Amino acid sequence: VWMPTSGWNGKFLSAGEGGYAGSINYGGIGGALSRGYAGGSTDTGHVGGTADFAPEHPEKVTDFGWRGKHLQAARSKDIIRAFYGSPAKHSYFSSCSNGGRQALMEIQRFPEDYDGLLVGAPANNWTHHFAGFIWNEQALFNTPGSHVSNSKLAAVQAATLAKCDALDGVTDGVAEDPRRCKFDPVSIACPAGTDGPSCLTPPQVSAVRKIMAGPRNPRTGRQIYPGYFTSAAGEAASWPAWITGPAVPGASIQAFFGNGFFGRIVHEIPAPGVWDFSSFDFDGDMAFTDRKTEGTMNATEADLSRFTHRNRHGKIIMWHGWEDPAISSADAVDYYGQVVRENHDSKDFFRLFMVPGMLHCGGGPGPNAFGQSLPQAQPLSNAPQHDILSALERWVEDGVAPERIVAVKYVNDVPAQGIARTRPLCVYPKAAVYKGRGNTNDAANFECRKPKDDKHDHQDDD
Structure with missing residues (x-):
């Protein structure tokens, strides 16, 4: 004090x-x-x-x-x-x-x-929020070739704003309410069989769609946590730092917090032990997490x-x-x-x-x-x-x-x-x-x- x-x-x-x-x-x-x-x-x-x-x-x-x-x-x-x-x-x-x-x-x-x-x-909404971190990490790394580079994120942001910036009556690089934007990342898909710094391959389109949608229970279809918007996805302190990070698992800020929560608090694995994010199940594992920690967190x-x-x-x-x-x-x-x-x-x-x-x-x-x-x-x-x-x-x-x-x-x-x-x-x-x-x-x-x-x-x- x-x-x-x-x-x-x-x-x-x-x-x-x-x-x-x-x-x-x-x-x-x-x-x-x-x-x-x-x-x-x-x-x-x-x-x-x-x-x-x-x-x-x-x-x-x-x-x-x-x-x-x-x-x-x-x-x-x-x-x-x-x-x-x-x-x-x-x-x-x-x-x-x-x-x-x-x-x-x-x-x-x-x-x-x-x-x-x-x-x-x-x-x-801590337990579901942190499950969202794991959802994003899985989206980027469970399927090879899914990680999205910073240059591609800049293209995602530019395409989102090109479609939606003017919806609020002012073209200023800011979406007043990004929910009004119906952007689909397939709109900047690379030509079949190619890749490039400002387009998305099929696995990358899928990854961005998953991050935008957020996790759902695979058995019930119920939304666990909302997804994220793309109209500022290319900003350095945005998706590049928090969601995608470098092209290795565990390197983003979301992954740091998510893996720490599930590894240390939910499963109580002492440091330096590592928890495997890739096998998290958004039905049974989510239910276990809620039973153990939602009352506290x-x-x-x-x-x-x-x-x-x-x-x-x-x-x-x-x-x-x-x-x-x-x-x-x-x-x-x-x-x-x-x-x-x-x-x-x-x-x-x-x-x-x-x-x-x-x-x-x-x-x-x-x-x-x-x-x-x-x-x-x-x-x-x-x-x-x-x-x-x-x-x-x-x-x-x-x-x-x-x-x-x-x-x-x-x-x-x-x-x-x-x-x-x-x-x-x-x-x-x-x-x-x-x-x-x-x-x-x-x-x-x-x-x-x-x-x-x-x-x-x-x-x-x-």
């Missing part, structure tokens, strides 16, 4: 931990301190960013899964009260990825821990009435980049839809903002900075219309719900190099729609409304 010796704003901000945790999020708590908060973080009970802590240590898995973050909240509040002589008047949480999962776990298990939570790109409960009952002023803002190559953005939309169906008053405490063109927690070709991950994503200002944390504070403390937040894309994602463009982020299911006149790089020339042909709505527009 870091606490300002002067200028404390009277509040506590907890920073979550991404990946397998295993270290303190000093950047997050440093950012909290710079804004006057007392800040806190935890390594969740182990050291190191791999799953090697897990074999034969179920208590450590429990700490990582849910207990460590709750204990950190409780102990942090005790320390703050002892240091200042009074409790924090409000407690907030902000994080992304596994940190987003931690946020939803806190909401579902310990609804009184926080008054407001920023839930970024949550890995809350998954935070998928959609009935949030305990949160609203015990924390009447509690608010949740979830956000996710549409082009996330790590955690399918479609899964966040699915969870949001479940929350809306289970909670008739969801608009009063839960809002979702989807971010066009953004990758995992940040980056990507679209406007991607709105204060979402302290201190990396510098907003245009700390005002609620630009900064998502300030927007959450205003909702919790003043009762003013956020309707839109203006995100910024800096030149080369470096604030000192200037602003490339701005764009409003809208409360889902609304999206930013160009008014038809003015500079398309200026957020002022867009309005938030539900697209007329949107078939993905989960609640009435008002």
